[in-house]
Amino acid sequence: MTGSCSSSRPQHFFFFFFFFFFLFVPFLSLAQQSVDINSSNWDIPPKSLCLSQQGNFLHSEFFHNLKRLVSSIQSLRSNTYNFYNLSIGTNSDKDKVEAMGLCNRVLSRVDCLNCISHAAQILTTSHCPRSREAHIRTSKCMFRYSDKPIFGKLKTFPTMEAVNPNNATANRTDFIRMQSKLLNHLILQAARGDSKRKYAQGDGPAPPPYTRFYATTQCTPDLSHKDCNRCLLYGLQNATEGRIGIRWFCPSCNFQIESDLRFFLLDFEYEPDGPDRSTITGKHVKDSKIKDAQLFQMDIDTIRLATNDFSPNNHLGEGGFGAVYKGVLVSGEEVAVKRLSMKSGQGDNEFINEVSLVAKLQHRNLVTLLGFCLDGEERLLIYEFFKNTSLEHYIFDSNRRIILEWETRKRIILGVARGLLYLHEDSRIKIIHRDLKASNVLLDDEMYPKIADFGMAKLFDTDQTNQIKFTSKVSGTYGYMAPEYAMNGQFSVKTDVFSFGVLVLEIITGKKHNWSPEEETSLFLLSYVWKCWREGKVLNIVDPTLIETKGLSDEIMKCIHIGLLCVQENAESRPTMAYVVVMLSASSFALPRPSQPGFCPLDGESSSSRGNHTSSIPSFNSVSITQLVPR
């Protein structure tokens, strides 16, 4: 594994930093800078190149245009290709600015625009404050601009490289040959891409002691097929050979290859390439568009028509904060309409602001908010609709459950984990879901999971500033709630982790959190799984249809193990979602030992202290005593 044999050497970083800061001038000698990195560390320092400096720059029309261009990046209509080209000024204009930005494919649309915008800011304000042409590369994105045309023009200079300091321990000749083979294959594939995306990813065999190489290749899509090919082949020849990890960048293209480390997402895990949703909903919208071009305000008549005036036949269910109705727009597009029942205490503008924030949360594993409606007291949220309903519909039904094979369940678990991770750490605003449960995990046509009902608390709570928060309005679902939330209204990302753990155990056992075994009605799902785990009989409680498939027990055990780690009594002992995703994705990983779950009575303790899981709050004692249990 890369992890065990790579050690980053800090002096390289310092060397690079000082070199970078003190010697930074637009000299070509800096063009090739090789940095040693380890594969888990993505943060190589940004590198820039400043060209054609101009005196009196700050008073020029060009500078004025550039400033406008940079500040407009954040408000660009995001696209899934992570490529942006912009210009200000006409072709005959000597002060015209052309610019382009490109992000690594793994970045979400929102993160990509943030990355490019930030890179452009630091480039134009601190790195190259007086240049008519400049370039910056960070580990996640690239931005460049010029006073000359750059669109469709190949540019391979400056190059930047970051290599893993370790040489291959394999047969070097074989190692290099097999790396090149994979890269050559992916170079052809990327070059064949279209005018929106030129990108390829894949894996191939590696010589022992490694098992696979993983690589990505990418060009800015404005390049021709031939130039993309040429650019990447140049990179392959220019990059250092024989290292176990190589990242190579130039303005027009880049590639990365790692040994035994899949650093990119699987195809289905990326944000989908579907049509931009504003083109779907755009036509039903009156011209009451709000600032954010992505989110639409619909009028109440459109929604009444779509839902048969909120007819009981269209009623899909009661979610947190209100009833949900199925709606069919005039175009035939199906939507889910949530009719908020609670008064939020917010003014219209506040509501619109919060809704637009929530709408910016876009991830493959989150339900998309399409629009909203505001009419007097009436507040509605319009979401994409899923025919296959929710996980709850399948997992707790002995017949329907059979459809969910282990591969599907694994995908659901990982998808929900990624969706939560995005809410917790990767989105622009940090969101704690607070009501994750099987009925809030919707399933799309291919049974990929989509988390619903996130961000609702944002629309109702104003105190979202501290790391750990308290609320007097505990609004989750008992059984999924972490003890500290249910009892004290104290919530943090770790309360979501708890709910996630409950969900994982439900997915694996096919049993609801409030299920009890016949022989021991005082035990509920968590305590029963824990009991079986301690007795080494945990496979007894796994959904029998899963056990029939041979060879899965290790994977299933691992998921139960992770589930138990997530439901631990002590919030601090629970892993973060980032760690959960790592544990779920890694093929071999030493997991910590779980301690007793929250809401789980001590051995021999009577069930009277457990409380009523559906409505009342468990007794305080049973929870505080368990902290004395040795880990």
Ligand SMILES: *[C@@H]1O[C@H](CO)[C@@H](O)[C@H](O)[C@H]1NC(C)=O
């Ligand atoms: C890689 O580098 C990062 C930051 O420099 C460090 O935190 C991490 O522990 C390193 N990982 C390995 C496996 O050396």
Ligand SMILES: *[C@@H]1O[C@H](CO)[C@@H](O)[C@H](O)[C@H]1NC(C)=O
């Ligand atoms: C952006 O790219 C398109 C081609 O996809 C091109 O036609 C257009 O002129 C470019 N826009 C700007 C502002 O350069």
Ligand SMILES: *[C@@H]1O[C@H](CO)[C@@H](O)[C@H](O)[C@H]1NC(C)=O
């Ligand atoms: C890797 O190999 C190259 C060339 O053989 C050598 O110059 C370099 O010092 C080696 N690096 C390490 C870390 O062994």
Ligand SMILES: *[C@@H]1O[C@H](CO)[C@@H](O)[C@H](O)[C@H]1NC(C)=O
């Ligand atoms: C490496 O492998 C090649 C053929 O794949 C072989 O010719 C060569 O002798 C090997 N080198 C070493 C040092 O094992």
Ligand SMILES: *[C@@H]1O[C@H](CO)[C@@H](O)[C@H](O)[C@H]1NC(C)=O
């Ligand atoms: C890679 O290209 C840079 C110029 O961008 C050059 O300075 C460097 O020597 C090249 N390295 C190799 C190994 O060709």
Ligand SMILES: *[C@@H]1O[C@H](CO)[C@@H](O)[C@H](O)[C@H]1NC(C)=O
């Ligand atoms: C999910 O929905 C799609 C499309 O409606 C349907 O083809 C598929 O059979 C459904 N899957 C399950 C497991 O019901």
Ligand SMILES: *[C@@H]1O[C@H](CO)[C@@H](O)[C@H](O)[C@H]1NC(C)=O
């Ligand atoms: C839990 O509380 C609800 C409502 O108070 C009650 O209807 C139910 O019987 C209680 N269940 C148990 C097991 O005490």
